[in-house]
Amino acid sequence: MPGFVDRSPPGQCIFCRIVAGEIPAEKVHEDALTIAFMDLGQVNPGHVLVATRRHAATLFDITPEEAAAVAQSALQVAKAARAAFDAPGLTLLQANGREGDQTVFHFHLHVLPRHAQDGVALSWPRKDPPPEVLREFAAALRARLASAGD
Ligand SMILES: [Zn+2]
Secondary structure: OOOOOOOOOOOOOHHHHHHOOOOOOOEEEEOOOEEEEEOOOOOOOOOEEEEEOOOOOOHHHOOHHHHHHHHHHHHHHHHHHHHHHOOOEEEEEOOOOHHHOOOOOOOEEEEEEEOOOOOOOOOOOOOOOOHHHHHHHHHHHHHHHHHOOO
């Protein structure tokens, strides 16, 4: 998220150091493939990051097993955060690449409890293309999905 950029030297990824216990973090959940800990920024109370234990930079670097484990951990943390902080809403946010607003290049998913007028503003500029353009986009994706081995 904006406001923090991991400037760790190569090999000293800040999340790998948290996994290794080299730097402190307020952990809330761990399993064989994931670790969940409090985001230092706390956009809202209960803001947690679910990261892979293994270093993987982005979504495109994690395994299907890790993806499933992250989803299950996020679900557990989301239920706990909703209950603990009486949050009527919750946003899951996962960023990949600089263009995707990723700032720490170790895969992680934000679990963010939400409240009315909490100051969070997700910019979502709708383009509303005509149906024929939407059809072309879908065809391009279906072709890739049909030929994908992974
Ligand atoms: Zn790492």
